[in-house]
Amino acid sequence: MSPRATLVCGDLGAGKTTLITELLRKRKAATVVENECGDIAIDDALLAPSVTVRGCACCEGRRALVRALLSVRSQEVFVETSGVAEPGPIAKLFFVEPALRGRFCLWSVIVVVDAVTFPEVSVGAVRFADAVVINKADLVDRQKLAMVEAGIRRLTKARIAKTVRGVGFKLKRGFYLERAVACDPLFFGYNVPAPDHDVDFLCLNNLGDVSQTQLAKLAKLVSITACLEEQGLLRFKAILNVRDHGTFLFQAVRNYAADGLFLRVPTAQSSRLIFIGHNLDKPRLRHSLRDIFPTEVREVAS
Numbered sequence: 001m002s003p004r005a006t007l008v009c010g011d012l013g014a015g016k017t018t019l020i021t022e023l024l025r026k027r028k029a030a031t032v033v034e035n036e037c038g039d040i041a042i043d044d045a046l047l048a049p050s051v052t053v054r055g056c057a058c059c060e061g062r063r064a065l066v067r068a069l070l071s072v073r074s075q076e077v078f079v080e081t082s083g084v085a086e087p088g089p090i091a092k093l094f095f096v097e098p099a100l101r102g103r104f105c106l107w108s109v110i111v112v113v114d115a116v117t118f119p120e121v122s123v124g125a126v127r128f129a130d131a132v133v134i135n136k137a138d139l140v141d142r143q144k145l146a147m148v149e150a151g152i153r154r155l156t157k158a159r160i161a162k163t164v165r166g167v168g169f170k171l172k173r174g175f176y177l178e179r180a181v182a183c184d185p186l187f188f189g190y191n192v193p194a195p196d197h198d199v200d201f202l203c204l205n206n207l208g209d210v211s212q213t214q215l216a217k218l219a220k221l222v223s224i225t226a227c228l229e230e231q232g233l234l235r236f237k238a239i240l241n242v243r244d245h246g247t248f249l250f251q252a253v254r255n256y257a258a259d260g261l262f263l264r265v266p267t268a269q270s271s272r273l274i275f276i277g278h279n280l281d282k283p284r285l286r287h288s289l290r291d292i293f294p295t296e297v298r299e300v301a302s
């Protein structure tokens with residue numbers, strides 16, 4: 001039997017990594033292929049064993065995704081797509097890409113929806129999914145949750161689950177080719193132009209060890225940026241080696257920290273960060289970051 005492949009898609013910060021982490025509790029032998037749209041990877045610090053694919057897998061990262069899938073040796077693989085990816089172009093790779101055809105059984109296409117930021121959602125992604133997970137149910141009241149569910153139901157007949165941190169979601173076989181083709185008549189068209197994601201990144205790498213003062217300044221910069229660029233900042237993520245304290249994941253989604261800002265990461269990693277947004281004020285960010293990390297900043301070209 002071919003290995004099962006499940007795509008986990010959804011907007012930036014919706015809870016894809018969290019859902020996969022939950023699913024992996026019962027599937028210790030599964031592999032995760034992690035697709036990050038910026039030029040540095042952060043989520044691989046949390047998800048193991050994982051293979052990272054840089055560049056959005058629905059467009060410029062397609063070849064890298066194919067290579068990553070060909071390296072998978074386990075019987076189950078989860079592909080976490082970048083937060084801007086459309087699932088259709090990725091699903092079609094399993095059927096039109098000669099190296100992948102017949103190699104995997106595409107098991108399910110899951111789209112995670114952030115209950116807080118709904119109705120901002122990729123309609124195309126929701127329509128393509130066979131299961132929609134409305135996540136962060138703990139952060140909205142019952143009325144909003146019902147409104148999100150009704151909104152999703154208007155878009156699709158797919159299975160809908162409501163979760164907190166993905167808990168309780170049952171993975172089932174849901175992907176069927178006939179449905180995908182009905183949803184996207186160009187499903188078998190390989191040379192369809194890549195979608196235009198209109199997202200900016202600012203990535204810094206090799207930040208060295210970070211002092212408590214730098215950490216406090218960075219936290220302030222993130223919260224100021226989230227307020228100033230309320231419509232623009234979509235996601236901030238950093239892995240930081242805090243001097244004498246260990247390595248932490250520090251993150252924010254839009255203008256809220258979805259949970260505790262800091263999460264300890266088990267293994268030491270090189271410090272790095274990424275801002276993702278629409279029309280980010282990069283000169284302002286660069287200037288503030290130079291102030292915080294005067295000697296260490298290495299910006300990754302994007």
Ligand SMILES: Nc1nc2c(ncn2[C@@H]2O[C@H](COP(=O)(O)OP(=O)(O)OP(=O)(O)O)[C@@H](O)[C@H]2O)c(=O)[nH]1
Pocket residue numbers: 010011012013014015016017018019043082083135136137138139163164165166235237251253257258259
């Ligand atoms: N309160 C709350 N926080 C959540 C829930 N699910 C995820 N989070 C938090 O939301 C943030 C983003 O979660 P991730 O799982 O990293 O989201 P993602 O979709 O993988 O993010 P990207 O890979 O950046 O697109 C993290 O701080 C999570 O801990 C939830 O149900 N409730």
